[in-house]
Each structure stands twice: as structure tokens, then as C-alpha cells.
Amino acid sequence: MMNTTADVLRAPRATTSGFDLGTESALGMIGASRVHWDHPRTALGVRVMADYAVASGYSREAVLVSTGLLPEELDRRDTLITASQEIAATRNLLALFKNRPGLGLEVGREFHLTTYGLFGFALLSSPRIVDMMRTALRLMGLTFAFPAFSAEITPDGRFSTRLSGQGVPEDVKRFLVERELAATLNMHNELFAGNSGVVPLLSVHSEFSATHSDPPFGVPVEFGARETAIVFEREYLTQELPQACPETAGECIAQCETILSERLNRRGTAAAVQARLRRLGGREDGIAAVARELHMTERTLRRKLTTEGVSYRQIVDEVRAVITKELLTVQKLTATEAAYRLGFSDLSSFLRAQSRWAETVPGFRRD
Incomplete structure (x- = not known):
């Protein structure tokens, strides 16, 4: 269980x-x-496998066949993928090396x-x-x-x-x-x-x-x-x-727990939407684009999310809230820089979003 x-x-x-x-x-x-x-999980595990293949004369693309991942996405720590994508990359790697024991x-x-x-x-x-x-x-x-x-x-x-x-x-x-x-x-x-x-x-x-x-x-x-x-x-x-x-261990563990909680809270279609948003670094391009990538209509996507007890906007807010905490507290970006990274049109829109997240996203606190 x-x-x-x-x-x-x-x-x-x-x-x-x-x-x-x-x-x-x-x-x-x-x-x-x-x-x-x-x-x-992040894409860094796949990056290690892809780079191992490159060192042996293969390409990153050969490891990424049918994973839905682009080579440049492997270099971003905020790229979030599914376990099935990593398994697909593993199968590609094994095929390249002929299942070498x-x-x-x-x-x-x-x-x-x-x-x-x-x-x-x-x-x-x-x-x-x-x-x-x-x-x-x-x-x-x-x-x-x-x-x-x-x-x-x-x-x-x-x-x-x-x-x-x-x-x-x-x-x-x-x-x-x-x-x-x-x-x-x-x-x-x-x-x-x-x-x-x-x-x-x-x-x-x-x-x-x-x-x-x-x-x-x-x-x-x-x-x-x-x-x-x-x-x-x-x-x-x-x-x-x-x-x-x-002291450092305690701080790292607290931040790790926040990230882990956010990642594990979603399953099924919601998890796929969440992973895509993480892969885009929180830059939201609309539910229609998400539906196309998941090979379903926008109506079907909304229905599946409703069945799982969540809305598209709620997932967007949750992902952006977590990434915001990472950008501001871990990477030490300014609010203006974080707003730009997340795709907000201006700083005031970003600040208003933070105020909304403080009320709607569990665990988010605007400092």
C-alpha cells in the first residue's frame, strides 16, 4: 500500500x-x-545517464527518444519529470549498450x-x-x-x-x-x-x-x-x-520536506500537469497547451482534474508558490528577477499573486 x-x-x-x-x-x-x-523527480538522474552515453559516443537525443524531454531540459534543476519518463530513458540507454551486465x-x-x-x-x-x-x-x-x-x-x-x-x-x-x-x-x-x-x-x-x-x-x-x-x-x-x-542540516531538511510534500500531493492527471509546469519553470502557457501535450481535449482535462479534486488554476498557483520560495530563499533572486523567471508581466502582478498564495496555498508564507 x-x-x-x-x-x-x-x-x-x-x-x-x-x-x-x-x-x-x-x-x-x-x-x-x-x-x-x-x-x-528532477531530470538530473536522466542527465547523468545521457551524459554517460555521450561519453561513449552516443547523443543525448538517443537516450531521450519517446520521453518527451528535450536535451536542454536536462540541465535545469527545476525540470520535473515522471518516473515513467526516467524508465523510458533507461530502456533507451540499455538498448544502446545492448543490455550490458x-x-x-x-x-x-x-x-x-x-x-x-x-x-x-x-x-x-x-x-x-x-x-x-x-x-x-x-x-x-x-x-x-x-x-x-x-x-x-x-x-x-x-x-x-x-x-x-x-x-x-x-x-x-x-x-x-x-x-x-x-x-x-x-x-x-x-x-x-x-x-x-x-x-x-x-x-x-x-x-x-x-x-x-x-x-x-x-x-x-x-x-x-x-x-x-x-x-x-x-x-x-x-x-x-x-x-x-x-543548523545547516536542519535548514536543508525543512526545505526538503516542503519540496517533497508539494511533489507527493498530486497523482494521476494532476501530477502530469504539475510536472509539466515544473518543467517550464512555472511559466504558464494556458490549459489548452497542457491538454494538447497530454493528448486530450481541454474539456476532458478539466473533467479529470475535477474528478481528482483540483483545478488547473490551483495547480498553477501551487507550483508557482513552491518555485517562488526556491528562487527567493535558495537562489537568492530579487523579487523582480523571480517575477521575470516565472513569466509575470510585471512586479506588481507577482506581488499580488504572492498575497493570494498566502491565503490559498498551504505552507506558503509571504516574507
């Missing part, structure tokens, strides 16, 4: 207190991701903490590994991950992170699970500025068949295992991070 936004955001916040290795060992489970993979492990090493934006900074500034893990699991809906993640202390006293591809389409499952496996290992190294010697990695397990060459993880990789997992020494959980800053 898919979790709601409220379920996800009611999960306990990551904290530096209340963690005891002895107690956690008895409990076993540290945490698990709570968001199904079928959610809107281990391709996901290769591509996953191209994912960095900076690829994830605010989510990456939230992890980097966490006090300890256990705090980082709980934050990552809580906010997994802001990543490109398709497998479900869980973290636990195993019966033999090790710290294990497990990845499950259950429910992921079979033809892309190996690639997407192994991509996240390699990306996760890369992330742990980058938390310590690439000093892998600090990370007490014991073993890596893959449920899939062996690749033609051993992945450069520095430890044995068991292929054909019962499950896909990464195993560390238990004491790693209390390892302090070199760039820890609880």
Missing part, C-alpha cells in the same frame, strides 16, 4: 540523541524508505552528492552516519531511486543497507537497483571527501549475475546473492561526519 504525504512527513526527524548501539542491536531495524518510486554499476558511480541538490547537502551536514541514514530514508522521495531502501543492524551485529527492486519493471530492474547500489557507495565515500579508508565497508551483495569485471568497490562482491545489500561495521553508525553542521 502506497504511503501518503502525511505518513511520510510524520516519520521521526533525524536526531543526534537517543541512539545506542546496544539498544538498536536488539531492535534491529534502523529505518526504511516510505515513498513508492512512482513519484515526480553491470551497466547500472558503471552509471551509478557518476552520481554524486551534489547531483541531489538540497538533499545531498542535508546528508553532508548531518552530525553522524545514523543521522544521515535516517534523513536519507525519510526524504528518499527527493531522489531518483527506484528500489526500496532499508537499514538495520543484522543478527551478527553488522550495519546493513538493503535494496529491494520489488515492483520495478523487470526489464530495467537490474540496472536501476545496481545504479542505486553504486551511487550509495559513492555517496558514503564523498561524505568523507573521497577518503574511502574511513568507511568500514565489509562486503557488497548483488542478487544479479556476475559482471565481466569486478566492480572497484575495494571489497568482495557476492553476485547471485539472496538480496542486494551493503554491509558495514556496526560502529560506523556513530561515526561523526567531517562537515557536520546541525
Whole structure:
């Protein structure tokens, strides 16, 4: 059963207190991701795959066939796409490389903490590994991950992170699970500025068949295992991070929660409209244009949105309100610059819209 936004955001916040290795060992489970993979996400995951193809002599366009995405849209952090678009790009990439075993492990090493934006900074500034893990699991809906993640202390006293591809389409499952496996290992190294010697990695397990060459993880990789997992020494959980800053972590987590809540609140046709508006950076070109892109009449689009309990104008206001917060608080643009980016005709129209959003869009506050 898919979790709601409220379920996800009611999960306990990551904290530096209340963690005891002895107690956690008895409990076993540290945490698990709570968001199904079928959610809107940025296009940066597709960009990594497209750039990997380019480095091998292919074009971005070859990876984007039938995705509805343009090459230039991959370079915009505010481009929001659906999971099905990323799956389509994945199928294209696999076709280009003839379904090469281990391709996901290769591509996953191209994912960095900076690829994830605010989510990456939230992890980097966490006090300890256990705090980082709980934050990552809580906010997994802001990543490109398709497998479900869980973290636990195993019966033999090790710290294990497990990845499950259950429910992921079979033809892309190996690639997407192994991509996240390699990306996760890369992330742990980058938390310590690439000093892998600090990370007490014991073993890596893959449920899939062996690749033609051993992945450069520095430890044995068991292929054909019962499950896909990464195993560390238990004491790693209390390892302090070199760039820890609880205040920065708290600010990043708060902003991440706002973005996550906004992304998860819409499903179905409303989510498609929302994703398109995000892809356009909030520049609204009319419901008729949206209907054409979604291959339906304007009347049908309005009817579908009404059935889902939302109007086109409401979605436009919600998306623009969220982007406005990002432009003003994260990118530090002026109100005039933000108005221009969002397509408002003048500053006064933008200011009036903010006043309206403060009354109609949950969580929006005009500073």
C-alpha cells in the first residue's frame, strides 16, 4: 500500500540523541524508505545517464527518444519529470549498450552528492552516519531511486543497507537497483571527501549475475546473492561526519520536506500537469497547451482534474508558490528577477499573486 504525504512527513526527524548501539542491536531495524518510486523527480538522474552515453559516443537525443524531454531540459534543476519518463530513458540507454551486465554499476558511480541538490547537502551536514541514514530514508522521495531502501543492524551485529527492486519493471530492474547500489557507495565515500579508508565497508551483495569485471568497490562482491545489500561495521553508525553542521542540516531538511510534500500531493492527471509546469519553470502557457501535450481535449482535462479534486488554476498557483520560495530563499533572486523567471508581466502582478498564495496555498508564507 502506497504511503501518503502525511505518513511520510510524520516519520521521526533525524536526531543526534537517543541512539545506542546496544539498544538498536536488539531492535534491529534502523529505518526504511516510505515513498513508492512512482513519484515526480528532477531530470538530473536522466542527465547523468545521457551524459554517460555521450561519453561513449552516443547523443543525448538517443537516450531521450519517446520521453518527451528535450536535451536542454536536462540541465535545469527545476525540470520535473515522471518516473515513467526516467524508465523510458533507461530502456533507451540499455538498448544502446545492448543490455550490458553491470551497466547500472558503471552509471551509478557518476552520481554524486551534489547531483541531489538540497538533499545531498542535508546528508553532508548531518552530525553522524545514523543521522544521515535516517534523513536519507525519510526524504528518499527527493531522489531518483527506484528500489526500496532499508537499514538495520543484522543478527551478527553488522550495519546493513538493503535494496529491494520489488515492483520495478523487470526489464530495467537490474540496472536501476545496481545504479542505486553504486551511487550509495559513492555517496558514503564523498561524505568523507573521497577518503574511502574511513568507511568500514565489509562486503557488497548483488542478487544479479556476475559482471565481466569486478566492480572497484575495494571489497568482495557476492553476485547471485539472496538480496542486494551493503554491509558495514556496526560502529560506523556513530561515526561523526567531517562537515557536520546541525543548523545547516536542519535548514536543508525543512526545505526538503516542503519540496517533497508539494511533489507527493498530486497523482494521476494532476501530477502530469504539475510536472509539466515544473518543467517550464512555472511559466504558464494556458490549459489548452497542457491538454494538447497530454493528448486530450481541454474539456476532458478539466473533467479529470475535477474528478481528482483540483483545478488547473490551483495547480498553477501551487507550483508557482513552491518555485517562488526556491528562487527567493535558495537562489537568492530579487523579487523582480523571480517575477521575470516565472513569466509575470510585471512586479506588481507577482506581488499580488504572492498575497493570494498566502491565503490559498498551504505552507506558503509571504516574507
